[in-house]
Amino acid sequence: MTADGTEVQGQGQGRLPVAGRARVRRAALRLVAADGRAFTGVLVLNVLAAAAGLAGPWLLGRIIDQVRSGGGVHGVDLLAAGLLAAALTQVLLARWARYAGHRFGERTLARVREEFVDRALALPAAVVERAGTGDLTTRGTADVAAVGTTLRTVGPELLVSTVQAVFVLAAVFLLNPLLGAIGLLALAPVGCALRWYLRRARDGYLREGAAGSEVAEVLAATARGARTVEAFGLAGRRIAASRDALEESRRARFHTLFLRSVFFPAVEVSYVLPVAGVLLAGGALHAHGAVTVGAVVAAALYLRQFTEPLDQILMHVELLQSSGASFARVEGLAEAPRPVPATADAPADDRIDVAGARYAYERGGEVLRGVDLSVRPGERLALVGPSGAGKTTLARLLAGVDAPTAGTVTVGGVPVAALEPETLRRQVVLVTQEHHVFLGSVRDNLRIAEPEAADERLWAALAAVGADAWVRELPDGLETELGAGARPVDGSRAQQLALARVVLADPHTLILDEATALLDPATARHTERALAAVLRGRTVIAVAHRLHTAHDADRVAVLEDGLLTELGTHDELVASGGAYAALWHTWHGDTEPGGGTERGGEADARS
Numbered sequence: 132m133t134a135d136g137t138e139v140q141g142q143g144q145g146r147l148p149v150a151g152r153a154r155v156r157r158a159a160l161r162l163v164a165a166d167g168r169a170f171t172g173v174l175v176l177n178v179l180a181a182a183a184g185l186a187g188p189w190l191l192g193r194i195i196d197q198v199r200s201g202g203g204v205h206g207v208d209l210l211a212a213g214l215l216a217a218a219l220t221q222v223l224l225a226r227w228a229r230y231a232g233h234r235f236g237e238r239t240l241a242r243v244r245e246e247f248v249d250r251a252l253a254l255p256a257a258v259v260e261r262a263g264t265g266d267l268t269t270r271g272t273a274d275v276a277a278v279g280t281t282l283r284t285v286g287p288e289l290l291v292s293t294v295q296a297v298f299v300l301a302a303v304f305l306l307n308p309l310l311g312a313i314g315l316l317a318l319a320p321v322g323c324a325l326r327w328y329l330r331r332a333r334d335g336y337l338r339e340g341a342a343g344s345e346v347a348e349v350l351a352a353t354a355r356g357a358r359t360v361e362a363f364g365l366a367g368r369r370i371a372a373s374r375d376a377l378e379e380s381r382r383a384r385f386h387t388l389f390l391r392s393v394f395f396p397a398v399e400v401s402y403v404l405p406v407a408g409v410l411l412a413g414g415a416l417h418a419h420g421a422v423t424v425g426a427v428v429a430a431a432l433y434l435r436q437f438t439e440p441l442d443q444i445l446m447h448v449e450l451l452q453s454s455g456a457s458f459a460r461v462e463g464l465a466e467a468p469r470p471v472p473a474t475a476d477a478p479a480d481d482r483i484d485v486a487g488a489r490y491a492y493e494r495g496g497e498v499l500r501g502v503d504l505s506v507r508p509g510e511r512l513a514l515v516g517p518s519g520a521g522k523t524t525l526a527r528l529l530a531g532v533d534a535p536t537a538g539t540v541t542v543g544g545v546p547v548a549a550l551e552p553e554t555l556r557r558q559v560v561l562v563t564q565e566h567h568v569f570l571g572s573v574r575d576n577l578r579i580a581e582p583e584a585a586d587e588r589l590w591a592a593l594a595a596v597g598a599d600a601w602v603r604e605l606p607d608g609l610e611t612e613l614g615a616g617a618r619p620v621d622g623s624r625a626q627q628l629a630l631a632r633v634v635l636a637d638p639h640t641l642i643l644d645e646a647t648a649l650l651d652p653a654t655a656r657h658t659e660r661a662l663a664a665v666l667r668g669r670t671v672i673a674v675a676h677r678l679h680t681a682h683d684a685d686r687v688a689v690l691e692d693g694l695l696t697e698l699g700t701h702d703e704l705v706a707s708g709g710a711y712a713a714l715w716h717t718w719h720g721d722t723e724p725g726g727g728t729e730r731g732g733e734a735d736a737r738s
């Protein structure tokens with residue numbers, strides 16, 4: 132647990148944080164304050180409804196005393212009419228209070244959802260990758276839904292029941308303090324059961340939530356890597372991993388079930404105690420002339436009436452525990468670590484500098500072992516090297532996806548990973564071949580890069596990547612809905628949309644990693660044409676899988692085993708006869724070192 136009450140749950144170190152009790156309390160108060168007037172209105176309506184509900188037993192007690200003292204029929208009729216009016220008023224006020232409570236809940240839920248989306252979008256990509264998308268997805272779906280149930284129903288009902296319970300107890304005290312004290316004393320076992328339960332419930336539900344995330348994560352990872360799983364015969368291992376995750380989830384759920392199965396029967400039994408206590412003590416007191424029969428009956432009725440809100444409170448407290456754990460997971464997102472603290476500093480120029488950069492993934496040794504590199508604005512730099520040398524890792528650091536574990540990667544003197552997303556996308560953008568088409572219109576898909584862009588700019592960006600023709604042919608043009616369930620978009624069009632986004636974001640530097648490496652030749656040619664238009668006038672750092680990319684670059688950087696071993700123009704490096712020269716000769720089919728054969732333009736620069 133950190134100083135501000137945030138704790139990190141789960142097994143992996145990269146897990147997203149879970150908010151501590153103090154933070155959850157603060158967040159709940161903030162939500163209430165955000166719609167303070169509505170909340171006060173709900174509270175007042177509930178108080179009025181509860182007050183109307185109290186009139187019933189009191190009037191009944193008065194009727195009994197009136198009949199016993201031989202009062203007239205007229206008085207009893209009046210009291211009975213009052214009884215009816217009070218019951219009607221209570222029903223109407225309670226309905227109104229519930230309606231207001233539900234409206235408050237819906238508005239607050241909308242706020243929670245919007246906050247969650249904002250926070251999820253602001254998470255650094257590396258944090259999401261480390262935590263696993265399963266955890267984030269579970270928080271955004273199951274956990275937000277649980278919070279929603281609380282806000283929509285549990286919260287308002289709990290409020291109604293609490294106000295009713297307080298009023299009923301107060302009424303018994305007003306009727307007769309002694310009877311009130313006896314009733315309260317008889318409630319002690321309920322208090323004990325509640326205490327026992329509350330001490331265990333939060334941790335139980337947090338464990339249940341984490342286990343649910345783990346199941347989602349394992350299943351999502353297996354589905355994502357289905358081909359690899361098949362190719363390497365990993366099905367058995369993945370099934371075992373899923374089984375373990377499910378087993379932990381089952382155990383966590385059984386634990387909370389056990390807590391409920393002790394708690395509920397215990398309080399059920401305890402309900403009769405206050406009524407029995409008041410009747411027994413009331414009988415004795417009446418024998419000594421200390422109370423009237425009417426008062427005892429009214430007190431017993433109040434306490435009988437008390438069990439209903441109490442039952443509701445306990446049931447909702449139980450739900451509150453599980454949704455409280457969900458809220459802690461939703462709210463925990465605010466505490467997600469950033470690779471480096473965010474900065475508001477603006478880069479002084481377009482220069483990219485890497486100094487003494489080291490990087491190690493959570494598991495495994497150092498992948499980059501002290502890289503120094505300065506990229507001149509406007510230059511084309513090719514990164515080559517054997518597979519596993521650290522090219523992708525360096526590309527991720529250059530694009531600000533992650534921060535180096537030591538050393539610096541800066542743009543215009545500011546750490547790239549510290550830039551806010553809006554600033555970062557004006558500076559450096561990483562282009563890979565993973566392109567997602569978001570559910571929404573073409574316009575929505577483009578405006579991710581530039582929310583305020585007018586249609587002319589969108590069309591210009593589409594034209595720049597050669598996508599304007601097919602977008603014009605869509606039934607609703609920019610309005611056409613895309614994505615799964617709407618209009619599916621093939622790989623090359625998805626990539627064109629992604630490149631159009633790059634044009635809109637207009638960064639001065641592009642990092643290309645496998646942007647076209649795995650596409651089929653026809654699609655790759657198509658995409659490369661679009662890419663060429665996007666690259667014009669920008670600094671380009673390309674992980675070069677094909678050596679013709681390196682040949683055409685201004686400079687080539689050779690990365691071997693996490694170190695930059697060569698840096699220079701293609702001609703210089705070929706002339707120097709080092710690792711790049713060997714790679715080039717092999718690829719080019721020269722008979723010199725390695726004496727390989729011509730592998731053609733699609734050959735891979737990775738050894």
Ligand SMILES: Nc1ncnc2c1ncn2[C@@H]1O[C@H](COP(=O)(O)OP(=O)(O)OP(=O)(O)O)[C@@H](O)[C@H]1O
Pocket residue numbers: 492493494495498516517518519520521522523524525737
């Ligand atoms: N998420 C990760 N967790 C742990 N190790 C990783 C992770 N990603 C990469 N590595 C390891 O880091 C090393 C460098 O990987 P990287 O992908 O940067 O190399 P590369 O030069 O781009 O290789 P390739 O050309 O095959 O893509 C490799 O040994 C790889 O196994």
